[in-house]
Amino acid sequence: MDTHVAQAIKEELSWLSLILFVGLVIGFLSDKVGWGLGLSLVFYLFMHFKQAWKVLNWLSRKTTKQPPSTHGLWGMFVQQSLKIEKKTQKRKKRLSALLKRFHEVLAAMPDAIVILDEFGGIEWFNESARHILKMSQTHSIGQHIIRSIDEKEFSQYYNKKDYAHSLNISSPFDSDISLNIRIAPYGKKKQLLSARDITRMRQLEGVRSLFVANVSHELRTPLTVISGYLELLSDNESNSEVDATLQPIYQQMNQQAERMITLLDDLLMLSNLENQQIAEKLNETICIAAMIKDIHREAQMLKGEERYNISCDVDKTLAIKGNAKEIHSAFTNLVTNALRYTPSGGEIKISWKKTNQTACFSVQDNGIGIEQQHIERLTERFYRVDKGRSRSTGGTGLGLAIVKHVMFKHDARLEIESEFEKGSLFTCIFPKERIEYC
Ligand code: ADP
Numbered sequence: 458m459d460t461h462v463a464q465a466i467k468e469e470l471s472w473l474s475l476i477l478f479v480g481l482v483i484g485f486l487s488d489k490v491g492w493g494l495g496l497s498l499v500f501y502l503f504m505h506f507k508q509a510w511k512v513l514n515w516l517s518r519k520t521t522k523q524p525p526s527t528h529g530l531w532g533m534f535v536q537q538s539l540k541i542e543k544k545t546q547k548r549k550k551r552l553s554a555l556l557k558r559f560h561e562v563l564a565a566m567p568d569a570i571v572i573l574d575e576f577g578g579i580e581w582f583n584e585s586a587r588h589i590l591k592m593s594q595t596h597s598i599g600q601h602i603i604r605s606i607d608e609k610e611f612s613q614y615y616n617k618k619d620y621a622h623s624l625n626i627s628s629p630f631d632s633d634i635s636l637n638i639r640i641a642p643y644g645k646k647k648q649l650l651s652a653r654d655i656t657r658m659r660q661l662e663g664v665r666s667l668f669v670a671n672v673s674h675e676l677r678t679p680l681t682v683i684s685g686y687l688e689l690l691s692d693n694e695s696n697s698e699v700d701a702t703l704q705p706i707y708q709q710m711n712q713q714a715e716r717m718i719t720l721l722d723d724l725l726m727l728s729n730l731e732n733q734q735i736a737e738k739l740n741e742t743i744c745i746a747a748m749i750k751d752i753h754r755e756a757q758m759l760k761g762e763e764r765y766n767i768s769c770d771v772d773k774t775l776a777i778k779g780n781a782k783e784i785h786s787a788f789t790n791l792v793t794n795a796l797r798y799t800p801s802g803g804e805i806k807i808s809w810k811k812t813n814q815t816a817c818f819s820v821q822d823n824g825i826g827i828e829q830q831h832i833e834r835l836t837e838r839f840y841r842v843d844k845g846r847s848r849s850t851g852g853t854g855l856g857l858a859i860v861k862h863v864m865f866k867h868d869a870r871l872e873i874e875s876e877f878e879k880g881s882l883f884t885c886i887f888p889k890e891r892i893e894y895c
Pocket of ligand 1: 794799826855858
């Protein structure tokens, strides 16, 4: 037992003994011992109630802030309460210092930070939100965030409640400014919204992309000329005067020049996709069945000596809204990859159908497959599982990056499933909003 508690009990017992002793003495003197003891007990109880009254008053802080003079168990109770209060005060101080520091950090952040209540009303915002989102203490507090950031794309993003990804929009206050908006739920149904000015980053990205596009474009013309001459020189029949020993060299040079042209074309396509983030000509109704027929025919031509079993399972009426050229390029890339990474004799299944309200285009092969650790990175530019194999089969390492970009522009997504040495399944999933019928 705590020594203080023991001390308090001892004090309480001595106090009780003293009162009983006095009661006993009075009882003896008056020849009424029972009465004497009874009186002393009543007195003891009265003292208890008096102390309890003082303590309760002190605890409710109605009469005094000073702790009351008490003894025995009540004295102990007061002391313990004082100790607890001291500890609580210390913790409160620490917490409020922490909260102050947290607010200072949020306030000093260059990104706009806004705290939203469970209904989307603005509860608090930092200094940067004044500049970036034009918020003000008088108008913004309590206002719904959709009214504060009055932009259609933002309200769609907010209402969809899928905050796994951030949103890039033009600022509703200045169309030259690009904003990256992110929402993170926290605490009890609250939300933290952050908005970052990414104008400079966007400009740099634009410059880089434009540079790549220009270089690719400038290089393409001389390369086409070189490739044309090399093709002529490597053709045995039309060039009998060319030294026969040089012809394999010309053929190789021609192959490499063609590879470079393909690479430049892919780079150009990727830059164009990046430069027109905002959907351009995305409203054509594309009859995918007809497109698959073309791709199938092209694949038959591509496979050359090798034999594949290519089958198609196509919903002829199902169409989508989008850019036909881009979709054609994405689907061709997936089919070409299936041919490229499936040994001769393999099976390739192309399918186009409606699944769970979405339209799915998939290409399945029973080729070399991909080990799990590579799958996440396949859509990065120039990422190849086996560089040598990709190059030797004419790959540029940009195919899946193009597919991913095209899907992104069409609000669709690419899903990859694969098992090493068993085969792969690439699926493009289009949302119901894109579905049409031909
Ligand atoms: P590449 O031009 O090299 O094919 P891609 O971007 O199209 O570039 O593909 C990236 C990598 O993904 C490829 O290098 C290859 O390793 C892997 N890959 C793509 N499709 C398949 C497939 N159907 N089967 C196995 N591996 C594949």
